[in-house]
Amino acid sequence: MSEDKPKVQEIRQSEDRFLSSDIFESGRYTFPSRNGSGTVAEPARDVPIYHRCDVLVVGGGPAGTAAALAAARTGADVVVMERYNHLGGLSTGGVVIWIDRMTDWEGRKVIRGFADEIIERLPPEGVAGPDQTLWGVRDPELAKYWRLRTSAFHGIVTWAPTLDPERLKLASQELLIEAGVRIVFHSWAAVPVVQDGAVTGVIFESKEGRQALMANVVVDCTGDGDIFSRAGGAFETDIEEGDVHHSMNTGFMLAGVDMDTWLTFRGTQEEAFAEFTKLGRETLGFFQTPYVSWRNDVALFLGPRQSGLSALDVDDLTEVEVRSHRFMEAHCAFMRKHAPGFQNAWMMLSAPQIGVRHTRRLLGVSRIQRDQWSSGTIRPDEVGVSPSVSPKFPVLSVPYGALVPARLDGLLAAGRHISCDANSHGFMREIPQCWLTGQAAGAAAGLAANAGIKPRHVDPADIRAALRKQGAFVREAGSL
Structure with a gap:
C-alpha cells in the first residue's frame, strides 16, 4: 500500500449489504507515534456519591434514550448519563439522520413503541419519508424514486424516514423529562462499581470532578460496551475489515x-x-x-x-x-x-x-446469529422483532438473552454492542434496532429493580407485557 495514496475498496449494494460507499485505509497518520511509557500511581481516595436510583442508563444515544423512557414507564426512578450536551447519540450528534427500515418487506411496521412515540413528537417538516400507504409497494417507478431517497430497498418501498436532528434532540429530552427521568449531561462514566459479581453503579467524571452514581440496575448503552467490559463481562471484537458496517x-x-x-x-x-x-x-x-x-x-x-x-x-x-x-x-x-x-x-x-459502527459485542446468555436468519423462529424470550436484510429472509426474533451478560449481574446491555455475530451486527446496530433493544432493556431493568431481583431472573413474559403497554411489537413463541 502506498504511503501517498489511500487503498480504496468500493462496497456495492448486495443482499446482505444495503449501503454503497468507498471504504479506504491509509498508512499515513497526521501525528507521530506517541512516546509514553511506564506508569503513574493514582492515590486512593473516597469518591462522593452524586445520586442513588433504581435504574442507571449509561449513554443517552438511541438505545439509552429508549431504555430510560421504558424504565421510567415501569415506575422506576431512572437516571440517564450522557457525555455530550444532548440525547440521541448518532441519530442526532452523529448526523445519522437517515433512520433505517422499521417495516418488514410486506409494509408492516415491526419496530414500534418508542420509535413511533419519538417520531410522532416531531413536526411534519422535521420528517421526510414515504406515506404509510406506500410501505411494502413494489412498483418499479415508486421504488426507484424512494431508493434515491433512502426509503426503498430490493425494489420495495419501506418506512425509513430522514429526521431533523435538532427536533429529535429536543423531542428526546422532553419525553424523558416528562417521564420523570433525571438527565445528567457532560458526564463520562469511567469505572463501574462492582460488588460480589454485580454492577452496582459507576464512577464518573464531570466538571465537578470524580463522583459515583449508584443504582439497583445499570443499563450499558455506551455503544462500545465500556461498562460491561470494564466490569469484567465477556465480549467479542471480531470485525470484517472490508465491511461497510464495521468502519468509521x-x-x-x-x-x-x-x-x-x-x-x-x-x-x-x-x-x-x-x-x-x-x-x-x-x-x-x-x-x-x-x-x-x-x-x-x-x-x-x-x-x-x-x-x-x-x-x-x-x-x-x-x-x-x-x-x-x-x-x-x-x-x-x-x-x-x-x-x-x-x-x-x-x-x-x-x-x-x-x-463508530463497531467495537465490542457482548457475550450474552444467547446471541443473534447469521444461521438463524432463515428460520423465522420466534424465540421463547423474544423482546422485539427486527426487519430482515432482504426479502429472502423473514423478520428476526430478538431474544432477551442477547441483552443479558453470560455471567455479570446487575447489568443489561442495549444498542450496537448486544450479543450477536459480526454479520448480524451489520443491521442490529442500526438506530431502529437500538431503539428496540433499548426499550426492551429499559423495561426489563425497571421490572428487576422494582422486584428486587437480578435482571437475568426477570420473566420474559413480564417484559413482553410491559413492552406491549408501551406500544412495542412482540410475539409469543408458537404464534405467527
Whole structure:
C-alpha cells in the first residue's frame, strides 16, 4: 500500500449489504507515534456519591434514550448519563439522520413503541419519508424514486424516514423529562462499581470532578460496551475489515444545495453519473455521494468510510476526525465544481460525534446469529422483532438473552454492542434496532429493580407485557 495514496475498496449494494460507499485505509497518520511509557500511581481516595436510583442508563444515544423512557414507564426512578450536551447519540450528534427500515418487506411496521412515540413528537417538516400507504409497494417507478431517497430497498418501498436532528434532540429530552427521568449531561462514566459479581453503579467524571452514581440496575448503552467490559463481562471484537458496517467516519452536511436537481441527475443520467463518480475517485482518491436529508437544501454525507482504525484507540479516533474534516472540505469543493445542484453549496456542519459502527459485542446468555436468519423462529424470550436484510429472509426474533451478560449481574446491555455475530451486527446496530433493544432493556431493568431481583431472573413474559403497554411489537413463541 502506498504511503501517498489511500487503498480504496468500493462496497456495492448486495443482499446482505444495503449501503454503497468507498471504504479506504491509509498508512499515513497526521501525528507521530506517541512516546509514553511506564506508569503513574493514582492515590486512593473516597469518591462522593452524586445520586442513588433504581435504574442507571449509561449513554443517552438511541438505545439509552429508549431504555430510560421504558424504565421510567415501569415506575422506576431512572437516571440517564450522557457525555455530550444532548440525547440521541448518532441519530442526532452523529448526523445519522437517515433512520433505517422499521417495516418488514410486506409494509408492516415491526419496530414500534418508542420509535413511533419519538417520531410522532416531531413536526411534519422535521420528517421526510414515504406515506404509510406506500410501505411494502413494489412498483418499479415508486421504488426507484424512494431508493434515491433512502426509503426503498430490493425494489420495495419501506418506512425509513430522514429526521431533523435538532427536533429529535429536543423531542428526546422532553419525553424523558416528562417521564420523570433525571438527565445528567457532560458526564463520562469511567469505572463501574462492582460488588460480589454485580454492577452496582459507576464512577464518573464531570466538571465537578470524580463522583459515583449508584443504582439497583445499570443499563450499558455506551455503544462500545465500556461498562460491561470494564466490569469484567465477556465480549467479542471480531470485525470484517472490508465491511461497510464495521468502519468509521465523521458525517457531515452541506447546505445551499438543490437536492431535487441532484436526484434528477443521478436517477436519469446513468452514464454521466458513472463518469462523475469516476472523476470523484480520481480527484480525491476516495469518494462519497450525498444522501437526502429532511430538507431539499441540505445534503447528508455518511462517508467516506475508513477501515483499519479502532474506535478504542484515542490516536485512531483523532486520526478519523482529522481526515473527516478534510474530507468535508474536499467534497464540498468538488461538488460545487462538478455536481448539478451543488453550485452554491457550503459546509454546514461536521458531526459533533464520530460515526463508530463497531467495537465490542457482548457475550450474552444467547446471541443473534447469521444461521438463524432463515428460520423465522420466534424465540421463547423474544423482546422485539427486527426487519430482515432482504426479502429472502423473514423478520428476526430478538431474544432477551442477547441483552443479558453470560455471567455479570446487575447489568443489561442495549444498542450496537448486544450479543450477536459480526454479520448480524451489520443491521442490529442500526438506530431502529437500538431503539428496540433499548426499550426492551429499559423495561426489563425497571421490572428487576422494582422486584428486587437480578435482571437475568426477570420473566420474559413480564417484559413482553410491559413492552406491549408501551406500544412495542412482540410475539409469543408458537404464534405467527
